[in-house]
Structures are given as C-alpha cells and as structure tokens.
Amino acid sequence: xxxxxxxxxxxxxxxxxxxxxxxxxxxxxxxxxxxxxxxxxxxxxxxxxxxxxxxxxxxxxxxxxxxxxxxxxxxxxxxxxxxxxxxxxxxxxxxxxxxxxxxxxxxxxxxxxxxxxxxxxxxxxxxxxxxxxxxxxxxxxxxxxxxxxxxxxxxxxxxxxxxxxxxxxxxxxxxxxxxxxxxxxxxxxxxxxxxxxxxxxxxxxxxxxxxxxxxxxxxxxxxxxxxxxxxxxxxxxxxxxxxxxxxxxxxxxxxxxxxxxxxxxxxxxxxxxxxxxxxxxxxxxxxxxxxxxxxxxxxxxxxxxxxxxxxxxxxxxxxxxxxxxxxxxxxxxxxx
Numbered sequence: 001x002x003x004x005x006x007x008x009x010x011x012x013x014x015x016x017x018x019x020x021x022x023x024x025x026x027x028x029x030x031x032x033x034x035x036x037x038x039x040x041x042x043x044x045x046x047x048x049x050x051x052x053x054x055x056x057x058x059x060x061x062x063x064x065x066x067x068x069x070x071x072x073x074x075x076x077x078x079x080x081x082x083x084x085x086x087x088x089x090x091x092x093x094x095x096x097x098x099x100x101x102x103x104x105x106x107x108x109x110x111x112x113x114x115x116x117x118x119x120x121x122x123x124x125x126x127x128x129x130x131x132x133x134x135x136x137x138x139x140x141x142x143x144x145x146x147x148x149x150x151x152x153x154x155x156x157x158x159x160x161x162x163x164x165x166x167x168x169x170x171x172x173x174x175x176x177x178x179x180x181x182x183x184x185x186x187x188x189x190x191x192x193x194x195x196x197x198x199x200x201x202x203x204x205x206x207x208x209x210x211x212x213x214x215x216x217x218x219x220x221x222x223x224x225x226x227x228x229x230x231x232x233x234x235x236x237x238x239x240x241x242x243x244x245x246x247x248x249x250x251x252x253x254x255x256x257x258x259x260x261x262x263x264x265x266x267x268x269x270x271x272x273x274x275x276x277x278x279x280x281x282x283x284x285x286x287x288x289x290x291x292x293x294x295x296x297x298x299x300x301x302x303x304x305x306x307x308x309x310x311x312x313x314x315x316x317x318x319x320x321x322x323x324x325x326x327x328x329x330x331x332x333x334x335x336x
Contacts, residue, residue, distance in 0.1 A: 003120035005094050007333055008110065009083055010126045010139045011288065013102030014073040018064035024057035030102045035138040038198060066299075067291050076100070078288040079127065081321040082329070089330045095119075101139045111146045121155040123336050125329065127287045129168055130191070130228040131161040133198055157336040163228040164217075164235055167328035172284050173239040174324055175316050184314070185276035187242055189233040190264040191285040192292060193251035199226050199260065214249075226260055232284050252283075253292055268301045272308025279305060282316045287325065289318040 015026040031037055031048040039047070064073075071077040079098055087096035095117065099110035114122060124143050128135040140158055147153055162168055181187065200207040202224045211220055213227035221227040233249050236242075252264035271279055281301065283293045298315045305313050319325035 003118070004092075005333075006114045006117060006119035006122045007086070007090070007094055007096045008114065008122060008124045008143070009079065009086070009096060009098045009329075010107065010124065010143075011075060011079045011098070011100055012128075012135065012290075013100035014075050014290070015064060016103060018061055018068045020058050020061040023061040023064055024053055026103050027053045027057055027060065033102075033134075033138055035141065036134045038133075038195075038201075063291060063295055067295055073290075074294065075288045075290040078318075078320040082127075082288075082326065085321060085326045086329050086333075089326050090333060094333065101135075101142060107139070107142045108146050111143065115150060118152075119154055121157065123157045123159065123333055125159045125332060128285070129161060129165075129287065130163045130225055130232065130285055131223050132194055132225040133201070134194060136160055159332055159336060161223070161228060162328070162332055163232045165328055165332065167324055167331055169232070169235045169239055171319050171322055171324035171328055172236055172282065172316075174322065175319070176236070176240050176280075176282065179280055179314060179316065181240060181242060181280060184278045184280040186271050186279050187237075187247040188264065188267060188279060188281040189229075189236065189247060189249050190252050190281055190283050190297060191229045191249070191260075193254045193259045193263070194225055195255075196258050196260060199224060229285065236282065236284065252296055264297075265301060265304055268304050268310075268313065269308050272305050272310040275309065277309075277311045279310065279313045280316060281313055283318065287319045289320060293318055 013026065013030065015022040028049065031052060032044065034044065037044050037048065067074065083096050083098040087094070090096065097110050097114055099105050099107045101107065124140065126136045126139045147156065196208065203211065203220065208224055208226055211218065211224065211227070213221050213224050214230050217227055217231050230249055237247055248262065248267050250262045250264040250267045251260040254263055268279065281297050283297060286293050293315060297313065302313045
C-alpha cells in the first residue's frame with residue numbers, strides 16, 4: 001500500500017480562551033521562547049515571569065475579549081479552515097495536520113499523532129511567508145526538538161519562506177482589489193516588527209543596514225526579514241500598480257526604539273498630520289486575521305488617525321481561507 005505524505009501546517013498560536021488565566025499561560029509560553037526574547041536566560045525569566053506577564057495578561061485579556069468571535073479565535077478558526085481545505089485540495093496521497101507554536105493544538109501533540117501514521121515523508125510548512133528566527137525559526141526548531149526523540153525519522157522537508165511566491169502575491173493582490181486604491185491618500189504595508197539585533201544576526205559580517213535591504217534581495221540577505229518584507233511589498237505594489245510615492249513599508253508591534261523602523265503607528269500619525277483622510281493598510285506578514293490586524297490596525301490605528309485629523313484606516317483582509325491561498329499552499333507542498 002502506498003504511504004501517504006504528512007503535511008504539518010504551523011501557525012503562531014492563540015490563547016485557549018480570552019480569560020486572564022489562559023492569556024497568562026499563552027504569554028508565558030510565547031515570551032519565554034529564547035528566539036522571541038533573545039536575552040540571557042536568567043534575565044529573560046525575571047523580565048517575562050515577574051514583570052511582563054503579570055502586568056500584561058489582564059490588559060491583553062480585555063483585548064482578546066474584543067477579538068473573540070462566535071467561532072473563537074479568528075487565527076485558529078481560519079487556520080483550521082485552511083487545514084481542511086488544503087487536505088481536500090491535495091487529495092488522497094496527503095494528510096494535512098495543524099499545530100500552533102504556542103498553546104493548542106501543540107506541536108508535540110500533533111507530531112505524536114503523525115508519528116503513529118508512519119508517513120514515508122513529512123512536509124513542515126509554517127504559515128509565515130517571510131522568514132524570521134522568532135516565528136519560522138522557532139517553529140522549525142520545536143519540530144526538530146520533537147523529531148530527534150523519534151526512533152524512526154522519515155524523510156522531512158522544511159519550507160522556510162515563500163515571500164515571493166506568485167500565488168501568495170496574487171492572493172494578497174486579490175484582497176487589495178476589493179478596494180479602489182485611487183480613493184486612498186496613502187497605502188501602508190505594515191509588517192510585524194522585530195528588534196534590529198535579531199535581523200542583524202542573519203549576517204556573518206556587518207549588519208542589515210550594510211546590505212541595501214530596502215531595494216534588493218541578494219545571496220547575503222535572502223533570509224533577512226526586513227529584506228523579504230520589502231521584496232513582498234515591491235511585488236504587491238507592482239501587481240496593484242501602486243507608485244512608490246504612494247506607499248510606505250512600516251513595522252508594527254514594537255517594544256522600544258531599537259526595533260525595525262519606520263514604526264507603523266508613527267506613519268499613521270504622520271499621514272494624519274499631513275492632511276490625509278483615507279489610508280489603506282495591508283499586513284502581508286499575517287496569513288490569517290488576528291489581534292495584530294483586526295485590533296492593532298483596524299481599531300488602534302484608526303483611533304490614532306482620527307485623533308490626527310484622518311477619517312478612515314481601511315484594513316485589507318488577510319488571506320484567511322481564500323481559494324488562492326489554498327492554491328499557493330498546495331503548490332508549495334507539491335513542489336517538495
């Protein structure tokens with residue numbers, strides 16, 4: 001009998017519920033990851049467990065309560081939809097599984113299910129288009145940590161990034177075409193932020209600022225998160241005929257001034273101060289709508305823009321369970 005190929009989709013994760021205790025548990029697991037907060041172990045434990053999580057969990061729980069729907073967490077809901085649709089699309093030779101890097105369904109639990117299936121091959125596909133150590137790197141490291149305990153390790157293929165895949169670009173462009181871009185004063189391509197030091201670690205010599213990451217992809221910067229974010233933007237802007245002077249690449253969710261710039265909230269503020277009234281905002285680092293898109297861009301940036309004279313920040317819906325996104329994932333899997 002022909003063996004099937006197991007496909008493991010991985011997304012970031014979400015609290016099990018918007019309760020304070022579940023949010024606290026999620027934040028604790030997330031922020032204690034050394035790839036997320038890359039500082040010495042003891043300092044990270046003190047900072048996360050004694051300062052950040054105790055103070056942040058109650059506030060974050062209120063935000064998650066706003067985010068939660070009748071279907072629960074949007075990120076988990078759409079990730080599960082993608083798993084089902086991709087499984088149907090790939091046919092009988094494949095079985096698709098879904099895990100979250102943090103909380104449930106957990107990578108160890110899902111991999112244990114997959115181990116018992118005795119797959120001839122496993123394809124690991126994180127749902128992060130641009131590689132970053134804190135997202136893709138962390139997910140792949142956790143998979144490898146579990147796999148190294150298996151007595152029988154099958155052929156394993158890792159897909160590290162696909163920021164320039166034609167179907168990924170077309171899927172986001174399709175979302176953008178729902179809006180008449182000419183009606184907007186400016187377009188934001190807002191990506192999740194990272195500390196500059198994490199981006200610099202990609203390079204054996206020099207730093208990100210030495211590699212012209214805003215304008216080109218080279219052998220040296222092909223895994224630089226900043227470079228691939230700019231590359232995704234150039235491809236999307238070309239696909240949608242958005243001139244360079246009408247858009248800005250920016251980075252959201254920063255913790256301090258030493259993160260990738262420009263900061264999205266400051267760009268929104270500046271757009272309002274310049275008299276702009278309507279902004280269209282893409283967030284192409286997120287393939288499923290979540291707190292960072294629905295709340296941070298859709299609510300918080302709208303409030304900032306309004307305070308500075310603007311009228312509307314229009315969030316472009318993420319890929320979620322779109323047909324082109326499923327086509328993209330199918331092509332990635334079958335290409336490996």
